[in-house]
Amino acid sequence: xxxxxxxxxxxxxxxxxxxxxxxxxxxxxxxxxxxxxxxxxxxxxxxxxxxxxxxxxxxxxxxxxxxxxxxxxxxxxxxxxxxxxxxxxxxxxxxxxxxxxxxxxxxxxxxxxxxxxxxxxxxxxxxxxxxxxxxxxxxxxxxxxxxxxxxxxxxxxxxxxxxxxxxxxxxxxxxxxxxxxxxxxxxxxxxxxxxxxxxxxxxxxxxxxxxxxxxxxxxxxxxxxxxxxxxxxxxxxxxxxxxxxxxxxxxxxxxxxxxxxxxxxxxxxxxxxxxxxxxxxxxxxxxxxxxxxxxxxxxxxxxxxxxxxxxxxxxxxxxxxxxxxxxxxxxxxxxxxxxxxxxxxxxxxxxxxxxxxxxxxxxxxxxxxxxxxxxxxxxxxxxxxxxxxxxxxxxxxxxxxxxxxxxxxxxxxxxxxxxxxxxxxxxxxxxxxxxxxxxxxxxxxxxxxxxxxxxxxxxxxxxxxxxxxxxxxxxxxxxxxxxxxxxxxxxxxxxxxxxxxxxxxxxxxxxxxxxxxxxxxxxxxxxxxxxxxxxxxxxxxxxx
Ligand code: G16
Numbered sequence: 001x002x003x004x005x006x007x008x009x010x011x012x013x014x015x016x017x018x019x020x021x022x023x024x025x026x027x028x029x030x031x032x033x034x035x036x037x038x039x040x041x042x043x044x045x046x047x048x049x050x051x052x053x054x055x056x057x058x059x060x061x062x063x064x065x066x067x068x069x070x071x072x073x074x075x076x077x078x079x080x081x082x083x084x085x086x087x088x089x090x091x092x093x094x095x096x097x098x099x100x101x102x103x104x105x106x107x108x109x110x111x112x113x114x115x116x117x118x119x120x121x122x123x124x125x126x127x128x129x130x131x132x133x134x135x136x137x138x139x140x141x142x143x144x145x146x147x148x149x150x151x152x153x154x155x156x157x158x159x160x161x162x163x164x165x166x167x168x169x170x171x172x173x174x175x176x177x178x179x180x181x182x183x184x185x186x187x188x189x190x191x192x193x194x195x196x197x198x199x200x201x202x203x204x205x206x207x208x209x210x211x212x213x214x215x216x217x218x219x220x221x222x223x224x225x226x227x228x229x230x231x232x233x234x235x236x237x238x239x240x241x242x243x244x245x246x247x248x249x250x251x252x253x254x255x256x257x258x259x260x261x262x263x264x265x266x267x268x269x270x271x272x273x274x275x276x277x278x279x280x281x282x283x284x285x286x287x288x289x290x291x292x293x294x295x296x297x298x299x300x301x302x303x304x305x306x307x308x309x310x311x312x313x314x315x316x317x318x319x320x321x322x323x324x325x326x327x328x329x330x331x332x333x334x335x336x337x338x339x340x341x342x343x344x345x346x347x348x349x350x351x352x353x354x355x356x357x358x359x360x361x362x363x364x365x366x367x368x369x370x371x372x373x374x375x376x377x378x379x380x381x382x383x384x385x386x387x388x389x390x391x392x393x394x395x396x397x398x399x400x401x402x403x404x405x406x407x408x409x410x411x412x413x414x415x416x417x418x419x420x421x422x423x424x425x426x427x428x429x430x431x432x433x434x435x436x437x438x439x440x441x442x443x444x445x446x447x448x449x450x451x452x453x454x455x456x457x458x459x460x461x462x463x464x465x466x467x468x469x470x471x472x473x474x475x476x477x478x479x480x481x482x483x484x485x486x487x488x489x490x491x492x493x494x495x496x497x498x499x500x501x502x503x504x505x506x507x508x509x510x511x512x513x514x515x516x517x518x519x520x521x522x523x524x525x526x527x528x529x530x531x532x533x534x535x536x537x538x539x540x541x542x543x544x
Contacts, residue, residue, distance in 0.1 A: 003118075003149050004104050007045065010147040011103055014041035014140050021097045024089040026353040026502030029096060030064050030073035033133035040137045042095045043074050044124070044144020045107060050088060051122035051150060053114050054079050058122075059167040060145075061160045062138040063129040063217075063279040066253035066373075067503060069246040072133045074141070075160060077125075081168030081176075081418025083355040107148075122150035125170065125179075127163035129217045129279045130241060155181070159221050159280035161421030168418045181224070189228035191413035192427040196232045198407055199434035208234045209430060210273040212262045214251030215241040218280030218422055225423060233430055238265040252277040252284045252374045252422075257454050260294055261286065267294075272433075272440045276422040281354075282374040283422040285429065287440045295444050299370035300327065300335035302429060304446055306378060307345055307368045309432045310411070314366070316404035317391055321365035321384050326350060326357045329472045329497050330372040330454075330510055338447040349470045353502065354420055375420040380412055388412065407435075450493060452512035453523035453544070460535040462500035462507050471499045483529040491518045496526045507534060520544040 016038040022029050029039050043060055051058045059077030067073070076084035076092070084092070091110050098106040111118065124145045128134035138154070145152045155163060162184055169179035177187045196202070213219025219240035226235055239250045239262065247254065250262035252275045261267050262275055267288045274285045285297035303325050314321055324346040325339050331349070339347050346364070350356040354375055361367025365384040370376030380388075391397065391405040414431065416424040433443065459465075466476040474481045480498070488494045496511040507530050511523035520543075527541040 003147070004107070006149075007107070007147045008104060010143055011038075011041060011100065014038045014143065016098075016100060022093075024092045024096070027065065027083070027355075028073055028075040029092070030067060030071060030503045032070055033064075033072035033131070033137065036072050036074070036133075036137055037140050039096050040074060040140035041144040041147075042103070043076060043092065044141040044146075044150075045148050046088075046092055046095055046110075047076060047124045047141075048122040048145055048148040048150035049107070049110055049114070049116055050076070050078070050084070051124055052116050052118070052120040055120060056123075057125055057167055057170045059125045059127070059163045060141050061127045061129075061163045061279070062134045062141060063160055064131065065129075065160065065279045065281065065503070066247060066251060066277045068248070069131055072131055072137055073503075074137075077164050077167045079167065079171045081164040082358055083419070086355065122148070123170075124150050124152050125155060125163060125166050126152055127155040127158040127160070127166075129160075130157060130220070131246060157217055157220065159217050159421070159423065161281050161416050161419050161424065162221065164418035165416055165421075181221075185225045185228045188414055188416070188424055188427055189225065189230075191410045192431055193230055193232050194410040195407060195414060195431040196434050198403070199431075199437070202434050204234060206434065207232065208236070208272070209426070210265060210267070210271050211235055211237050211426070212239045212250050212255070212265050212273065212275040213237050213241065214276050214278050215239045215244040215246045215248070216251070216276065216278040216280065218276035221280065222276075222423060233427070238262075247278045251275055252282040255286060256284050256296065256298055256373050259296055261288070274426060277374070280422040281420045283425045283429075284374040285440065287444070289441070295441075296449075297440065297444055298332075299372045299374045299376055300332050300449075301443065301446070302374065302425065303327070303368050303370035303376060304335060304338060304343070305429065305432055305443055307339070308343060308446075309436070310366055310368065310378070310408075311343065311345065313404045313408050313411070317388070317401050317408060319387055319391065321387065322346070323366040323368065324348060324361070324364040326360045326367060326369035328352050328357065328371050329470055329499075332372065332449045332452060333493070333495060333512055334447045334450050342447075349472075351471050352499065358419070370420075374422075377417060377420045377425065378415050379417050385412060450512045450514070451516040451519040452510065453516075453519045455509040455523050455527050455541065456501075456504070456506040457509060457527045457530045457534075457541060458505070458537050459507055459530065460537050462505065462534075464534050465498060465500045465507055465530075467497075467499050472497050474498055477533050480529060480533045483533065484526055487522060487525045487529065491522050494518065494522055496522055498526060498530050
């Protein structure tokens, strides 16, 4: 077949380093960028097959999100803007690791197993972040798409959620919105403007937000979006990429894990601040109190704010829709307790990775999902959206119900339902705070986080750790879970778990307890157990 000849010819220009094996991780492939040229080419090929199989446009985003500048990676986007179907992850790994001479047979295997019609047209949307390696790597993706005869549209520099949005718009024939960056800004900003129209007299101070752009794509795109906001929000952007390094001492992951303000931003008491990550699919908020003490409002606090707002609107609208919040093991114990016992909403816990949370959220009329690291969104079922729309158009209902239904409608439009989106989440949070007349301090006081600590441990092969129960318990190596259980027993209100990261070559350790000292000590002791029982490399973890 002529196309396979082209693939063979082109693949020589994107050779696989001998012996290199990479696994499809939490959000696709991720590694130092020097290892990724062949992966990008091959994911271009895979996207063409996926497009032929689904008869839809598929997306490929070149980004390593929260990882350091020297890394890169690739995220694949399925037809409705969701992450690549789990069943195709093994094909991705197989293609990525096939030796040069096995590539065509690997492609044929996928074609046969999936019953793909080779004559079907294929279309792939491609985007990239601001990393220096992203330009050549996205070209490698395009080479792969074209080698297998696929059509491509290169969106160039976009945030990851913007690319997810484009794919969904295209495959819904524009029902979800216009598949352009301009269309994205218009949809979100119009909905935001409508929503904040429900806020009574916000002062300029209340409208002001400091944004840490992590020196990445989010800063560029926020700057573009501001002009569409009609002064409903006043933003000062820090870490806009003009001097600092991507994600270095800044960005959502740094702020969440280090529990401190990023460099490059001056936080005065009373300032409301937020940080994006490197591809703008995560957001966390924070402020300094009058004693200059740092307060973090992470994904859990965001989920609480949004679900409270939605629950109140559903009650006001008189709509009986089932709302649930989906979290992971990283969710602070206080947040789960508050959601279940004070708000009385259903809470689900899944494995790390938005693909898992997204899937669980689809089971409800309104599924709010957030990882504690700030990655999340809200999903409305088709039936829920239809009910809200009907109510918003019903002329027989009273003003209060009408207002609530219209607000729910605008809320749906401000949200990017395809994936967690820092820009969209920021607009929704800002609108909720304005409508409720709530300060960031008041929001923070909804519940008090249990002190917690996250650490990383280097081991020779992180795959020796296997987990169960939504990653809350380790089943291997032998003795590790027992060791963790024994350590946890020695602290009050304590909880701890370990899991291999799917984006970095480390084992992650999480601990929470009644005091920061206890959380730090427990995290350190659990790190030592990982180091000793799971093949730690380098120096033994030191106390904090
Ligand atoms: C990705 C995933 C997130 C996950 C994070 C960390 O985020 O999309 O769902 O929480 O990796 O995963 P891990 O702990 O397995 O390294 P991002 O923002 O880096 O793409």
